[in-house]
Each structure stands twice: as C-alpha cells, then as structure tokens.
Amino acid sequence: MPRAASTHMDNPCQALYRSLLNQNGVQPEGTDISQSVLYTSLMGLLLVADKEKELPLGSGQVGLRNVGNTCFLNAIVQCLSHTQSLRDYCLTKMYLQDMNSSQEPELMNEFTKVLEGLWDVNRGDSTVNPGKFYHVFKEAVPYFSGYSQQDAQEFLRFLLDCLHTEINRRHTQCTSIKGSLEPAFNRFRLSEEASAMWKKHLDRDDSIIVDLFSGQLRSSLHCSVCSHYSNTFDVFCDLSLPIPKRTESRTTVTLRECLDLFSQEESLEKENSPMCERCNRCTKSTKRLTIQRFPKILVIHLNRFTMTRFSICKSTVPVSFPLTDLDLGRFGPADCGSVLYDLYALCNHAGTVNMGHYTAACREQVGWCCYNDSCVTRISEEQLQSSQAYILFYHLKNSTARK
Numbered sequence: 001m002p003r004a005a006s007t008h009m010d011n012p013c014q015a016l017y018r019s020l021l022n023q024n025g026v027q028p029e030g031t032d033i034s035q036s037v038l039y040t041s042l043m044g045l046l047l048v049a050d051k052e053k054e055l056p057l058g059s060g061q062v063g064l065r066n067v068g069n070t071c072f073l074n075a076i077v078q079c080l081s082h083t084q085s086l087r088d089y090c091l092t093k094m095y096l097q098d099m100n101s102s103q104e105p106e107l108m109n110e111f112t113k114v115l116e117g118l119w120d121v122n123r124g125d126s127t128v129n130p131g132k133f134y135h136v137f138k139e140a141v142p143y144f145s146g147y148s149q150q151d152a153q154e155f156l157r158f159l160l161d162c163l164h165t166e167i168n169r170r171h172t173q174c175t176s177i178k179g180s181l182e183p184a185f186n187r188f189r190l191s192e193e194a195s196a197m198w199k200k201h202l203d204r205d206d207s208i209i210v211d212l213f214s215g216q217l218r219s220s221l222h223c224s225v226c227s228h229y230s231n232t233f234d235v236f237c238d239l240s241l242p243i244p245k246r247t248e249s250r251t252t253v254t255l256r257e258c259l260d261l262f263s264q265e266e267s268l269e270k271e272n273s274p275m276c277e278r279c280n281r282c283t284k285s286t287k288r289l290t291i292q293r294f295p296k297i298l299v300i301h302l303n304r305f306t307m308t309r310f311s312i313c314k315s316t317v318p319v320s321f322p323l324t325d326l327d328l329g330r331f332g333p334a335d336c337g338s339v340l341y342d343l344y345a346l347c348n349h350a351g352t353v354n355m356g357h358y359t360a361a362c363r364e365q366v367g368w369c370c371y372n373d374s375c376v377t378r379i380s381e382e383q384l385q386s387s388q389a390y391i392l393f394y395h396l397k398n399s400t401a402r403k
C-alpha cells in the first residue's frame with residue numbers, strides 16, 4: 001500500500017516563522033527563547049533549499065521486525081516515526097550541525113537508520129530490523145538488558161533522554177549553577193519566575209527533544225493559615241495521568257476526567273503538611289498541579305499499572321479521548337485561552353501485566369494505520385478508542401495562550 005509522500009514545506013520563510021512561533025513561543029521580550037533555535041532554523045532552511053525543498057519519502061507504512069519481545073520498542077518507534085518534526089530532523093541529519101559534543105551520536109545514528117528504512121521510497125513491503133538500534137540502546141541503558149517484556153512508557157522516557165544527551169546543544173560538562181536561589185519574598189511575577197526557571201533549564205538542556213516534548217508543570221502550594229502561595233516549576237516530557245476507578249454508574253471514563261483528577265486540588269495535612277515559607281512551620285495546605293508551559297508534542301501516559309502491596313495491577317477501564325481539539329486551556333495559567341491539540345499516534349497495551357502486547361496506531365495522510373510489529377493494516381477511527389489505549393501522542397494545533 002505504499003504511496004509517495006513528501007514533507008510539507010510551502011514557503012521556507014513562512015515555515016521558519018511558524019516553527020519559531022509554534023515550537024518556542026516567541027515572546028516580545030524574547031527572554032526565554034532557546035538561542036540556538038534561530039541558528040538551527042536557518043540551517044534547516046539552507047538544508048531544505050539544498051534538497052529541493054522536499055525529502056523524497058515513502059509512505060512510512062512499513063512494519064518493524066520483532067527481535068525478541070520488542071513489541072514495546074516497535075510501537076514507540078512507530079509513534080516517534082510519525083512525529084513529523086522529529087522524523088525530518090533525523091532524516092536531514094540536522095543533529096550533526098546541532099550537537100555540541102565531539103562524541104559520535106551512536107544511538108541517534110541508529111535511530112535515524114531505522115527511520116530511513118521506514119520512510120525509504122523503494123522499500124516496498126519489506127520490514128525493518130531494529131536489532132542494531134536496540135543493541136546500541138541497551139548499551140546506553142543496561143536496565144533494558146535481557147529479553148523480558150519492558151514497559152513502553154519507560155522505554156520512551158529513556159530513549160528521549162539518551163537521544164537528548166547525545167544531541168544537546170549545550171556543553172553538559174560546563175554545567176554551572178549560576179547565582180543562588182532567589183530570596184523567598186523577593187520574587188517576580190509568577191510568569192517571570194516560570195520564564196526564569198525555563199531559561200535556566202535551556203542553559204543546560206537544549207535539543208530538538210526539548211523543543212518538541214518538554215513542557216513546564218507548576219505545583220502551587222496554598223497555606224491555609226496565612227494564605228501564602230508558593231510555586232515550584234518542573235520540566236516534564238510526558239503527563240502521567242491517573243485513571244479514575246470504575247463504578248457501577250460509570251463503566252467508561254473520559255480523558256478529561258483523568259486530567260481533572262491529575263490537576264485536582266490535594267489536601268496536605270498532619271504528617272503530610274509542607275513547610276510554609278511565610279509561617280516558617282509546617283501548616284495544613286493544599287497543592288495543585290497546572291501546566292505552565294505547553295509542549296509542542298504532548299505525550300499523555302494513561303497510568304494503567306498501579307502498585308499494590310504485593311503486586312502490580314492493570315486497569316482496563318476504557319478511556320475515551322478526542323482525536324481533534326483536545327483543549328487543555330483550563331489546565332494552563334489562569335488567563336490562558338484555549339490550547340488545542342490533535343492526536344496523531346497512540347500506543348496500545350493488550351493483555352495482562354505479565355503477558356502483554358504493544359501495538360501502535362498512527363495517523364497517515366489519509367486515515368489511520370495499526371502497526372503490529374511487522375504487520376501494518378488500515379483501521380478506522382472508531383477502532384482507536386479502546387480499553388487498551390496506553391500512551392497518546394498529541395501535537396499542538398494552535399494556542400491563544402499568553403506566552
């Protein structure tokens with residue numbers, strides 16, 4: 001079923017403008033934009049101009065061989081292979097100009113070879129063998145040695161982290177903690193504080209992985225005694241959402257309910273009371289998580305596996321999710337407008353904790369395909385919604401959010 005496809009690149013100037021705006025949220029004051037983004041984007045333009053504006057691409061509808069319990073890897077690689085900005089970045093070898101290390105980016109090279117195989121115009125129906133890529137990955141992350149089934153979300157986290165380390169635009173060695181923490185009562189406005197923390201992050205960690213997948217979470221503590229608010233900001237590469245319990249009146253839940261539960265105000269009291277920086281003692285408080293900075297690619301992990309005292313349980317509650325226009329505005333900063341995301345890939349987990357199988361579903365130029373190791377088949381939109389949905393990949397569509 002391969003069809004010819006190509007990357008969409010209408011006008012290079014428009015593309016640069018859009019990508020700067022979308023990926024990085026260009027700000028009037030320009031305080032927290034990655035400095036190398038302009039350089040990278042210009043390099044991209046030159047490369048694009050070089051390569052006649054379009055990469056010749058196959059359909060991408062190519063399977064991956066299972067090389068020994070590697071369905072978790074195959075499913076995640078197919079989702080990443082359908083992450084267009086990442087795919088194009090790899091296929092144009094942009095990382096070679098971008099990286100700030102003399103070390104060979106072995107994992108990135110092998111990952112790119114897998115993508116080249118998947119998007120090869122002349123590949124036809126033959127599958128791609130990810131064995132060499134997995135081998136190099138296991139050398140970087142010995143935790144994945146052996147042949148047992150692994151968790152797809154863990155694999156995704158380790159993979160993105162390892163790729164990031166290889167192609168970081170910053171020298172990781174010269175990491176310095178500049179200055180000391182700001183005095184507690186000498187803080188700027190919330191958004192400025194968040195921007196400052198983000199800039200600090202980019203000073204150390206800056207890569208296409210950060211450009212695409214990283215967002216910023218805000219955790220705010222509210223003291224019930226003095227009403228003081230304090231905030232901490234953390235970088236995230238995926239949102240791991242709890243799934244509400246199934247009840248008799250509710251046999252299926254919505255993604256929105258999972259997000260509500262994630263962002264729900266939590267009461268901290270007694271031995272869990274945090275230190276209030278104004279009262280200077282532990283006080284009864286509430287805590288709430290919100291999204292301060294939205295990533296371009298939002299990875300949502302439906303946390304189906306929960307640890308009980310003696311074992312791991314899997315929740316098989318069906319979670320329904322929108323394919324288009326997932327609006328996360330209400331989980332963002334107070335005055336942010338709507339923030340819309342469209343689904344482009346998902347990773348499914350079928351079976352039990354011990355005997356499971358991973359597959360992927362990815363949006364194509366027309367319709368959707370299911371990737372089950374070496375087997376690629378068409379599926380309908382209705383088939384996407386199931387109790388097996390495990391990791392959802394959304395891309396930011398537009399945002400009226402205050403930047």
Ligand SMILES: [Zn+2]
Binds near residue numbers: 224225276277280283
């Ligand atoms: Zn207080």
